[in-house]
Every structure is written in structure tokens, then in C-alpha cells.
Amino acid sequence: MVRDHGFHPVRIKRIVQETADTRTYVLDAPFPYRAGQFLTVRACGALRSYSMSSSPDTDRELMTTVKRVPGGLVSNWMHDHLSPGDLIETTSPAGVFCLREGTTPLVALCGGSGVTPILSLVKSALATTERRVRVLAANRDADSVIFGDTLTELAKRHPGRFDIRHHLDDRQGLVTAAEVREFVAGDLGADFYLCGPAPFMALTENTLLGQGVEAGQIVAERFMVPDPAVGEPGVDAEAVPETGGGTVTVVLAGKRRTVDQHPRESLLESARRGGLMPPFSCEMGNCGTCIARLTEGEAKMRVNNALDDDEVTDGWVLTCQGEPVTAHVTVEYES
Incomplete structure (x- = not known):
């Protein structure tokens, strides 16, 4: 179904404090959506996109999770000013970071708030398929782990099908290529879902490709402003026409x-x-x-x-x- 591209007033039903700097907003929003998608919020004269942490297959309510970004215009406004009962303006759900059909294992690697759409995908995969699911979630320290209890509970409910591994930088240092190789060993035919900060994304994606994983097996969710010094990502110079006179x-x-x-x-x-x-x-x-x-x-x-x-x-x-x-x-x- 093609989505409505306009903005809609949406009421906040509840707010859940996940960590000191992360909140989940439970919304009174009857939007159809797919696991892994996001909403775009209009506030403070700006637009920001936030992933759903809920799953349409397991949750009755739609939830989006927002981490406070130092200096962030919209995330700070949401954390500091929004309360249950308030209205926000959002688009209907969008995005293609969604489950693919198939029976191969699902292996996800996420960093920080990148766990948000991963949790949505995990819930749906466990509820609607027989696929084995594994997640490596990297965080700064134990206090910054988002959805730690939820992921632990899912592992208890799905023994043998769902495994969660937490990586804590303050104890183990930053995630390394060797750790990624060890984590994905035996599952190189899986579908891989990546979401996290740019350095984490680059490390995990390059390591997977170096292990022989095909690019088509990797689904990545990136939310960042490109660095002009690096150039535009994903541009095939041969495919971009040199238009003129138009x-x-x-x-x-x-x-x-x-x-x-x-x-x-x-x-x-x-x-x-x-x-x-x-x-x-x-x-x-x-x-x-x-x-x-x-x-x-x-x-x-x-x-x-x-x-x-x-x-x-x-x-x-x-x-x-x-x-x-x-x-x-x-x-x-x-x-």
C-alpha cells in the first residue's frame, strides 16, 4: 500500500524512560506499518525520523523510541517538553528496513539506539516465522543498554531460536572486526541487518563483505548527514548522466x-x-x-x-x- 505522505496530529499515550537519555513514546496512531519502519516528526521547524520499537505482529500500540542527541534540536525538545496527552505531528510510517521473505537465519548487528528498529524486526521474525535470530548489540556501558530486559525476556521465551549478545565498550573496548567475524561464523548465508553509528556500520559491513557475504544479503539502516569531504555515498559515476542545457x-x-x-x-x-x-x-x-x-x-x-x-x-x-x-x-x- 502506498503511504500517505502528509503530516498528521498524533497524541502521546504514554512515555517510557528506557535509559537516562532514551525514551519510548507510545502513540495513539492507527497507522498500518511494517516492522523496521520509522515515523518522521515535524517539530521546532525541523523534521526528524525515528524508528518504531514496536512490532505490528506483537504489539497493540505503536511505539517510537528517541535517544537524546547532544545539541539535537528535536530530540531535546521531545525529551524536555512532551508529556502524555500532548500532540505531535508525524508522517505515516515509511522505510524499507523490513524483513525479507525466506527461511535463512536473521543476524543483526546494532550499536546504541540502532537497536530500535532491530527490536521491531526481531519481534516480528520470532512471531511470524521459524527463522533463527541472533543479535549483537554494542553499547557504551551497562547503563546505556536500551531494551536490555525486553531482549532478555525474548531469549527466555524463544530458547534455541533467539540469542542476544551484549557488547559493552567500557569493559571490552570498541567492537573489532575479529569479534564480528567470530559472531557471524557459521551464519554466512544469513540475512544481515545493520543499524548504528557510522564507524560501527562501516566496520560491520566491510567485515561481512570481507568474509564473502554478498552485498545483497546485507540490509543497512543509516540516519546521518553525509560528509561533503567524503562525497555522496552510493553514486555510480558511470550511471550519473552529465546533463546540460536542461x-x-x-x-x-x-x-x-x-x-x-x-x-x-x-x-x-x-x-x-x-x-x-x-x-x-x-x-x-x-x-x-x-x-x-x-x-x-x-x-x-x-x-x-x-x-x-x-x-x-x-x-x-x-x-x-x-x-x-x-x-x-x-x-x-x-x-
């Missing part, structure tokens, strides 16, 4: 701007160059905040970890990742 037209909040196409420039960058300020968040093709509909021409996305096939067919594009492949392209953002 135009990009952007329609946003009743305003219409047309600018010349620049080689290797995303639709979002073109919109900014035209003096518009479209919505965006991660700028890595993961969160879906920057979506708009193509009404003229075609664009190729460098990375797409947020839109499903039906949405792409229907003309939706991640403007942070979309580059024109025709001479004239028009995109329209929802009001």
Missing part, C-alpha cells in the same frame, strides 16, 4: 521556480539554488522526508532506502538523491 522546475507551497540543470546536482540542491527551502532530513536516501512527485520528465535516484516500488511507479522521488535524466524535469512537493 531545466529543473520545482513547485513548493504555491511557489514555482525553474533553474538550469547542473551536472551531478540533486533535485533538492536545484530547489535550494532556486531560492526554495524544501523539507529534508538525512540527505542519504533513507528517511523519505524530502519526497516529491515527478510530474514531468525522469530522474534517477542514487540511493533509495525509503520508497517502495509502487511509490516509485507512482512518480515519487527522493529529491536528495534524484538527478535528472531528461532535458526537462518538474517535481512538486506536497503542501
Whole structure:
């Protein structure tokens, strides 16, 4: 089902203090969703995406978990100002960090709050499949472990099917490639789910690939702002056309701007160059905040970890990742 791309008022039913800096918001939101997906919250003039920690297969209520980020605009506002009964604005659920069909084991490696969508996936996998599930969860110390009791209880309820290993940096140092190799040994044919800070993601993904795991076996969830010095992730230089002489037209909040196409420039960058300020968040093709509909021409996305096939067919594009492949392209953002 193609999701509604607008924002909706959602009431907070309860707030659960998971750790000193992490809270779960139980929402009165009748959205259909898949395990592993996220909501985008609009607050403080900004947009942020937060994963669900609940599972549609095991939980009656929808829950999203937010870790306070030092200096973070929205996470700090949510922690400091929101109470049960308050309304927040969110999109309907989105994202493709979801369970794949199959019978192979599911092996997840997560760091810090990256355990949030992993917990959602684990709940659904244990409830709806016979797959064996293993999780390596890395945290700074024992006090920072999110969902520790929940994961322990799941292991007790599913002996022989679910194993959880906790890694604590203050006792063991940072996760190493050797530890990852030891953890995944014997399960190299599994589906691998990765979520965590950028260095953790790079280490685990590179180690898996070095062990012969195919890239198609790895599903990664990343929420970060790209480092301009590193360049755009996932760009195939041979696949990105060197357009010239064309135009990009952007329609946003009743305003219409047309600018010349620049080689290797995303639709979002073109919109900014035209003096518009479209919505965006991660700028890595993961969160879906920057979506708009193509009404003229075609664009190729460098990375797409947020839109499903039906949405792409229907003309939706991640403007942070979309580059024109025709001479004239028009995109329209929802009001």
C-alpha cells in the first residue's frame, strides 16, 4: 500500500524512560506499518525520523523510541517538553528496513539506539516465522543498554531460536572486526541487518563483505548527514548522466521556480539554488522526508532506502538523491 505522505496530529499515550537519555513514546496512531519502519516528526521547524520499537505482529500500540542527541534540536525538545496527552505531528510510517521473505537465519548487528528498529524486526521474525535470530548489540556501558530486559525476556521465551549478545565498550573496548567475524561464523548465508553509528556500520559491513557475504544479503539502516569531504555515498559515476542545457522546475507551497540543470546536482540542491527551502532530513536516501512527485520528465535516484516500488511507479522521488535524466524535469512537493 502506498503511504500517505502528509503530516498528521498524533497524541502521546504514554512515555517510557528506557535509559537516562532514551525514551519510548507510545502513540495513539492507527497507522498500518511494517516492522523496521520509522515515523518522521515535524517539530521546532525541523523534521526528524525515528524508528518504531514496536512490532505490528506483537504489539497493540505503536511505539517510537528517541535517544537524546547532544545539541539535537528535536530530540531535546521531545525529551524536555512532551508529556502524555500532548500532540505531535508525524508522517505515516515509511522505510524499507523490513524483513525479507525466506527461511535463512536473521543476524543483526546494532550499536546504541540502532537497536530500535532491530527490536521491531526481531519481534516480528520470532512471531511470524521459524527463522533463527541472533543479535549483537554494542553499547557504551551497562547503563546505556536500551531494551536490555525486553531482549532478555525474548531469549527466555524463544530458547534455541533467539540469542542476544551484549557488547559493552567500557569493559571490552570498541567492537573489532575479529569479534564480528567470530559472531557471524557459521551464519554466512544469513540475512544481515545493520543499524548504528557510522564507524560501527562501516566496520560491520566491510567485515561481512570481507568474509564473502554478498552485498545483497546485507540490509543497512543509516540516519546521518553525509560528509561533503567524503562525497555522496552510493553514486555510480558511470550511471550519473552529465546533463546540460536542461531545466529543473520545482513547485513548493504555491511557489514555482525553474533553474538550469547542473551536472551531478540533486533535485533538492536545484530547489535550494532556486531560492526554495524544501523539507529534508538525512540527505542519504533513507528517511523519505524530502519526497516529491515527478510530474514531468525522469530522474534517477542514487540511493533509495525509503520508497517502495509502487511509490516509485507512482512518480515519487527522493529529491536528495534524484538527478535528472531528461532535458526537462518538474517535481512538486506536497503542501
